[in-house]
Amino acid sequence: DAKTTQPPSMDCAEGRAANLPCNHSTISGNEYVYWYRQIHSQGPQYIIHGLKNNETNEMASLIITEDRKSSTLILPHATLRDTAVYYCIVRVNNAGNMLTFGGGTRLMVKP
């Protein structure tokens, strides 16, 4: 699976959009981008995934650049409960299903 690079930490004001970047410059054509988050020491929570098109669900939006070398997870109106470590994971969907977690980005939402 392709390696990802994320900033170790970010701050965001409550009510504002949180934009979390992820670099995956070695991504190959059949690799998907997944985002999970972990709030404190709870189990990781799935947020969203995509291949090449932008995706949106009730939690977030995922913007993938045209060359697919980077992506941005957008939380449109961050709340204090969104404070968590966010993991960007790139993986092939037909080669086993384990997730490889990197260091992630620790997002702190401040009042």
Place this chain on the structure above:
Amino acid sequence: DSGVTQTPKHLITATGQRVTLRCSPRSGDLSVYWYQQSLDQGLQFLIQYYNGEERAKGNILERFSAQQFPDLHSELNLSSLELGDSALYFCASSRGDYGKNIQYFGAGTRLSVL
């Protein structure tokens, strides 16, 4: 609530002992995964079972073993415990074996080896 149930929530034991962690997957999910999260290693994949069969192995020590039973629940057995085995152990489940299967994680078991 992810629908994945892990028991116990906390486990305190001594070095050299053996413990069993239990996981009940979401209804209808056939795959179960085990992950370990320690302070210095982050979240690491240990092993996957699909419908009772071992499917993939990660960085799982020989002292650790797992199995998935006919009712699809899974157990992770940790033996000859060492201080370094203290960690959070998460179980996840997904519908199928591979493909666009979202993994849903349980709340974890916190193991403390004293």
